Amino acid sequence: MIAVWCGFGLALGMALSANSHADGAAIAKAGAGAAPACQTCHGAAGEGVPQGGFPRLAGLGASYMQRQLDAFVAGTRVSSVMMPIAKALAVVDRAEVSAYYAALPVQAVPAAVLPAAPASAPAVAPASARVGATLAIRGRWADKLPSCEQCHGPGGRGVGSDFPALTGQGATYLANQLMAWKTGARPPGPLGLMAAVAKKLSDAEVRAVADHYASLPVRGAR
Ligand code: HEC
Ligand code: HEC
Structure with missing residues (x-):
């Protein structure tokens, strides 16, 4: 009897270890090993929590997200929370959870989880709004600064798997990323494109263009 149970336990153990990584959906909902459930910070549908600084993941490119997870592991993208x-996460888990989030539909953050805007919330100054929209749509050719849309697509909806959407992300998150490229706290990414862009923006321009994209409606790219 004991031998039978031992054999059963051994077989079960082997089955579990052969399949010891969880699939992407399970990681998102329940975590994997020491990694907590992604959805506790990134939202039940991967929509993000802008006021918490937690980015949207739903609909971002799988290869883009996997590269970010690899960079957090390598410590080249600095985040005390995400590193x-x-x-x-095992390498295979990073791939599966990226594929899971890439396939989720892009949707707006439910109004219910957004705090009511305080009555005295300072509106973005019109001059700053103009600066943000101009950078987004036209860039600044005198400075060899292409428009954001040139790479991130019309309305910042994202293009393919490597140019992430900017809409659907909070202003603070967007501004933090641009500042991270200016200071080297985020790796330059493919061809160093974003580090080159961010270094041409003043701090006021970073804030203006982040506010611009955070204010646009969320629409799916693909
Ligand atoms: C405790 C909160 C928290 C949890 C849990 C969490 N994240 Fe994050 N995540 C963050 C924060 C904060 C950032 C932004 C980091 C930064 O500013 O660079 C982030 C950023 C990311 C990014 C980069 C997004 C982008 O647009 O570049 C990816 C990908 C990501 N997280 C995946 C995951 C996955 C997968 C899980 C689950 C295994 C997870 N996160 C769990 C807080 C969290
Ligand atoms: C020449 C192409 C190019 C231009 C122009 C460009 N970007 Fe990017 N951007 C990229 C690429 C590529 C990435 C992904 C970087 C990576 O994989 O690490 C990116 C990523 C980003 C991210 C990170 C998104 C996230 O989820 O973390 C932000 C924010 C961003 N860009 C903002 C901007 C803004 C604002 C502008 C205009 C001022 C701009 N970009 C112009 C190519 C470009």
């Missing part, structure tokens, strides 16, 4: 989480 230990990414390190707790």
Whole structure:
């Protein structure tokens, strides 16, 4: 009897270890090993929580997200929150959870989870709004700065798997990323494109263009 149970336990153990990584949906909902459930910060449908600084993941390119997780593991993209989480994921888990989020539909953050705007919320100054929209749509050719739309698509909806959407992300998150490229806290990425762009923006321009994209409606790219 004991031998039978031992054999059963061994077979079960082998089955579990052969399949010890969870699939993408399971990681998102329940975590994997020491990695917590992604949805506790990134939202139940991957829509993000702008006021918490948690980016949207739904609909971003799988290869883009996998590259970010790899960079958190390598420590080239600095985030005290995401570095230990990414390190707790096996390589195959990073691939599967990226594929899971890439396939989720892009949707707006439910109004219910957004705090009511305080009555005295300072509106974006019209001059700053103009600066943000101009950078987004026209760029600044005198400075060899292409428009954001040239790479991120009309309305910042994202293009393919490597140019992430900018709409659907909070202003603080967007501004933090641009500042991270200016200071080297985020790796330059493919061809160093974003580091080159960010270094041409003043701090006021970073804020203006981040506010611009955070204010646009969320629409799916693909
Ligand atoms: C405790 C909160 C928290 C949890 C849990 C969490 N994240 Fe994050 N995640 C963040 C924060 C904060 C950032 C933004 C980091 C930065 O500013 O660079 C982020 C950024 C990311 C990014 C980069 C997004 C982009 O647009 O570049 C990816 C990809 C990501 N997380 C995936 C995951 C996955 C997969 C899980 C689950 C295994 C997970 N996260 C769990 C807080 C969290
Ligand atoms: C020449 C092409 C190009 C231009 C122009 C460009 N970007 Fe990017 N952008 C990229 C690429 C490529 C990435 C992905 C970087 C990576 O994979 O690490 C990116 C990523 C980003 C991200 C990170 C998104 C996330 O989810 O973390 C932000 C924010 C961003 N760009 C903002 C802008 C803004 C604002 C402008 C205009 C001022 C702009 N970009 C212009 C190519 C470009």
